[in-house]
Amino acid sequence: MEAHPTEEPSMRALMLTGDRTSVVRRVPRPVPAPDEVLVRVTSSAVCGSDLPHYRKPAAELDNRLHTVPGHEAVGVIAAAAASGTGPAEGTRVIVYQHSGCDECVFCRSGEPMFCADRRTLGNHRGGADAEYVTAPTTGVLPVPDDVSDGLATLIACNFGTAYSAVRKSGVGVGDRVAVFGLGPVGCSVVALAVAAGAEVYAVDPIEGRRDLAKTLGAVVVDPLGQDPVATVAAVTEGRGPEIVFECSANPTAQAQVMKLARPHGTVVLLGANNSMEIDPGVDVIRKELRVLGSWVFTQPEFPAVLRAARGLPALAHLLAPPFPADQAAEALAAADAGHVGKVLIDWS
Template identity: 30%
Template sequence: MKALVMTGVKKMEVQTDYPKPTPKPNEVLIHTAYAGICGTDKGLYNGLPGSADAVPPIVLGHENSGVVAAVGSAVTGFKPGDRVSIDPNIYCHNCFYCRTSRPEFCEHLDAVGVTRDGGFEEFFTAPAEVVYHIPDNVSLKAAAVIEPISCAMHAIDLLELHPYQNALIIGAGFEGILMGQILQSSGVREVTMAARNQKKLDMLHDKFGFQVVNNKTHPEDIKAESYDIVIEAVGLAATQEQAVEAARRGGQVLMFGVGNPDSTFTINSYKIFQKQLKIQGSFINPYTFEDSIGLLQSGDVDPLPLMSHELDLSEVEDFVSGKLTGVTKAIVKVGGENA
């Protein structure tokens, strides 16, 4: 079968004779329809860690949808022909964190498309426990990004939300826009998106009804101490510092953007005290897949207008290497809707 194999740091190759996997008793064999490309894939390609380390040779692709091709002997909830999406994170259920209801910190985390082969190939396997049926009104293309929706959903779950609140999201990448849609569906009073691309900001205002601020030409429009919720979705020191400044008294700051592992930013500890700020991180997506499927089914979250590039396997390296620019969300068509 055809697979895009990461053979080393900054090395990928399309192989046409890659062995087709056979499902173990508790596994499902999935014919890949679409696979999203995540910023984490860029990091893994460049030798950085994701939720776990990816050791070449490995097939990446942890945002996936497809159709069940076969099931293992112990699987009862799925059958060939079922349309599915896959939560890539496989928890051990036995470590300290799993046993204290914090599986995102699992000490033995396994992940489809990170520690085991993922969706940048025609067929892949996953334990049945992380495979989810998708509703008839959700396309396989939309279902491929349930995983990033679930990461956004976990982040929003960590916040305390009220209808009086206004929210600022710094960074209009795919995850930032998803979080904006989820906040709107959760009933907060107003969501403002701050970014540097005016064309994208105009689209976000017209399509989703966000208030918008150009953080390049008019950064002064982000007033200090003005927002109940501030989400930093860039991962740069300058925007992290801006997020803390923008939060009002009693506010919440969510640091969602993934920075360089060695980067730091300056913070005024007195302002944390004075404003009684809550500063929160967010890591992966524990148990938010069903909610994310519901958001797609209801239409409260619509990722399709954000999919700016549809690629084939041979084009993925152009994206993860940085040659392909201007991308809001890239998705790989493997088998497509007819998988």
């Protein structure tokens, strides 16, 4: 826990209060360490990975009961680092969600998420759903002016995650791709796979999310109305698509993607926060399947993430009007209810 001396200025912040409740209240403004910057947050967003914590009773929230949530932040440097390193005051930045020791092989290669001393915004550090957040100088990524706050917030987690996963998958022109789960990550995967020249089948039980995926160029499947495995297999010679992305973290969908994958196919797992059951012999070994995990973009990938996002004007369809900061609790509730598109919070 970072220190919150009572004499420091305060700020508005969203706080989890347990059992699908949250509240915006005034808390002490975080104080940056000498090698950290203070960021005035202009936009944050709710992530699917926030929701399992939002749903917990207060007694199970542990440190998250007293820590500002959120790990997707865009803002402006309000105070440069006292150490004299890092970006200057006034620089517009994305705050990278993980930081580390700055010394190990992973930190030095821009992959602090693998650091043994990983600290994540909204969990081990005060998070993004507030007017101010602190970050190490190595954990802020300058953003060009022509990238809107909404798009930059989408890039900070969901689009960056989708970019890294699509890149790892090797998807190419003429491939068939299935995407299960059409939240902002799944829809970003759809947009990138369509742009790569793939034929994309997109699966989600929520009609508005399917409509969004259709706008992005996918053929859509309602898994409650049709068996998605049989439906997609029927249009891929009965064998299944070359690549399947699992973005829902729904146990039924997780089982379905393993059944749908073709021999020599690729399954990319993006939906986290629960366990899944597989039969290694049937689902993986005898199909000689390639199963990939993909977590978050690395810092060296960031320039390419930005280029990809700026080349996809259709991503604007994912950006619903932001919730004002005073209604941040409603933003969380909307995300929990399966909101269509990215749930943004305006702290400007």
